[in-house]
Amino acid sequence: MGNPPPRALPSGLATALVFGSSGAVLVLEILALRLVGPYVGVTLQVSSSVIGIALAAIAYGTWLGGRLADRYDPRVLLAPALLLGAIGTAVTLPLVRFGGELLRGGAAPAVLLLAALAIFLPAFILSTITPLVVKLQLSDLNRTGSVVGRLSSIGTLGAITATLATGFIFVAAVPSSWIIISLAVLLAVSGGALGWWLRRTGAVLPGKPRTRAVLASVGLVGAGLGVASPNPCDVETAYHCAEVRTDPAQPGGRDLILNSARHSYVDLDDPRHLEFAYIQWIGVVADVLPMGPVSALHLGGGGFTVPDYLRATRPGSDQLVVELDGGLVDLDRAKLGLTTGPDLRVRVGDARVGVADQASASYDFVVGDAFGHLTVPWHLATKEMATDIARVLRPGGIYVQNVIDYPPDRFIRAELATVASAFRHVAVISSQEALDGKVGANFVIMASQSPLPEADVSRRVAKVADPAVVLTGEPLAEFIDGARVLTDDYAPVDQLLAG
Numbered sequence: 001m002g003n004p005p006p007r008a009l010p011s012g013l014a015t016a017l018v019f020g021s022s023g024a025v026l027v028l029e030i031l032a033l034r035l036v037g038p039y040v041g042v043t044l045q046v047s048s049s050v051i052g053i054a055l056a057a058i059a060y061g062t063w064l065g066g067r068l069a070d071r072y073d074p075r076v077l078l079a080p081a082l083l084l085g086a087i088g089t090a091v092t093l094p095l096v097r098f099g100g101e102l103l104r105g106g107a108a109p110a111v112l113l114l115a116a117l118a119i120f121l122p123a124f125i126l127s128t129i130t131p132l133v134v135k136l137q138l139s140d141l142n143r144t145g146s147v148v149g150r151l152s153s154i155g156t157l158g159a160i161t162a163t164l165a166t167g168f169i170f171v172a173a174v175p176s177s178w179i180i181i182s183l184a185v186l187l188a189v190s191g192g193a194l195g196w197w198l199r200r201t202g203a204v205l206p207g208k209p210r211t212r213a214v215l216a217s218v219g220l221v222g223a224g225l226g227v228a229s230p231n232p233c234d235v236e237t238a239y240h241c242a243e244v245r246t247d248p249a250q251p252g253g254r255d256l257i258l259n260s261a262r263h264s265y266v267d268l269d270d271p272r273h274l275e276f277a278y279i280q281w282i283g284v285v286a287d288v289l290p291m292g293p294v295s296a297l298h299l300g301g302g303g304f305t306v307p308d309y310l311r312a313t314r315p316g317s318d319q320l321v322v323e324l325d326g327g328l329v330d331l332d333r334a335k336l337g338l339t340t341g342p343d344l345r346v347r348v349g350d351a352r353v354g355v356a357d358q359a360s361a362s363y364d365f366v367v368g369d370a371f372g373h374l375t376v377p378w379h380l381a382t383k384e385m386a387t388d389i390a391r392v393l394r395p396g397g398i399y400v401q402n403v404i405d406y407p408p409d410r411f412i413r414a415e416l417a418t419v420a421s422a423f424r425h426v427a428v429i430s431s432q433e434a435l436d437g438k439v440g441a442n443f444v445i446m447a448s449q450s451p452l453p454e455a456d457v458s459r460r461v462a463k464v465a466d467p468a469v470v471l472t473g474e475p476l477a478e479f480i481d482g483a484r485v486l487t488d489d490y491a492p493v494d495q496l497l498a499g
Helices: 011-040 044-071 074-090 092-103 108-126 129-137 141-173 176-201 220-228 277-287 305-313 326-335 351-356 383-392 410-420 454-461 473-480 493-497
Strands: 241-246 253-258 261-267 295-299 318-323 344-348 363-368 393-405 425-430 441-448 469-471
Touching: 011 044, 011 074, 011 092, 011 108, 011 129, 011 141, 011 176, 011 351, 044 074, 044 108, 044 129, 074 092, 074 108, 074 129, 074 176, 092 108, 092 176, 129 141, 141 176, 141 493, 241 326, 253 326, 261 305, 277 305, 277 393, 277 441, 277 454, 295 305, 295 351, 305 318, 318 326, 318 351, 326 344, 351 383, 363 383, 383 393, 383 410, 393 410, 410 425, 410 441, 410 473, 410 493, 425 454, 425 473, 454 469, 469 473
Parallel strands: 295 318, 295 363, 318 344, 363 393
Antiparallel strands: 241 253, 253 261, 393 441, 425 441, 425 469
């Protein structure tokens, strides 16, 4: 007679193993995007790399787990898998942080390699657990479908729970490194406890029951319908559904609409015309810079309103615009009158990486106006980013940053605290209503290592079409109210905006 099949695990234990291991993989996948962002940016390619590497790890781990389950007693392998998963999780932080310095700002192969360092090893190991558990639960071939289906659904529920908990709770509550370390400790404790329990129950040699995998095609119909449906955009770029609308009240006026939001306004006949209030405030700051041409760095291009304004008001200025979306730059050239040249250069790429590549003390004026829809990308809102911007500014240079926030204004307070951690002098420009917490609005942060021209800016912004006030000194400190500085390790921008 052959060896009897290994005894099934208790149903609750099997459910917990599949639920927990699947959830752990999704926690790691979400955190991987945050870990690699400071080094290679947060772009479609980076997101795709992390997701693709994670899926590859799951696929190979599941395949290996199935093969091992057929050759050995799965009960002997479960505890080691959890312990190895804990080790793989724990080494993620040093792998990414050391590897990120070497691969910073790299091309596609470097992005893929950094994504692999961030997710592949622990996801690969943890993905072996589900097929091991499935094998143990298949004591009756007549119930194969129900067992596999139940455990597959449990794994999916674990992944969903982990995704929501990480996005809405964990990232907002503690730094990413804490989450990873805590997860490693939890996996190690679980592996140790499981090993102790299995030793008490004893292990038996594996039998040879057949295991059937059930595969499903997901999204093919939806993808086909998406390709065939009408495109509502002038241009559908990798990041935006973009449209340009003509202003019926101004023949040369053009609105740039990105993902249904009014993003920029350009007057083709008068580049000195600034439509939006916050752009007027930025224009005021530009106007009070010392006379003559300036060297300016723009983080985010949008409709290129501010670069065109500087080109018109300060001829001979040297400007570099770092814009993530190359398709948007093409649209600007085609429909918004953008002309580039030696005095106005465009670099397509992530703003964080673009700043890192600039020489120290090379700019008089830095404008931060990069948005993912209505949110400043988190990796552009950290102390490390502000410190790098301070590095590229010349003595006396000014940094302005556009921020959108809503009552109770948690993000703008945190961002002001963050910028203040890198600059000696900081002020904020906005409407009195917004500063009083009555309305959501734009806030323009102004910062420098030298004293700011606060009085001059205050006089000018009080006279624009949408008047504003400048908050500085003790009133600014009261507004910040001890808000926490955002860092690469802790920057819950979306959660702060959510109120």
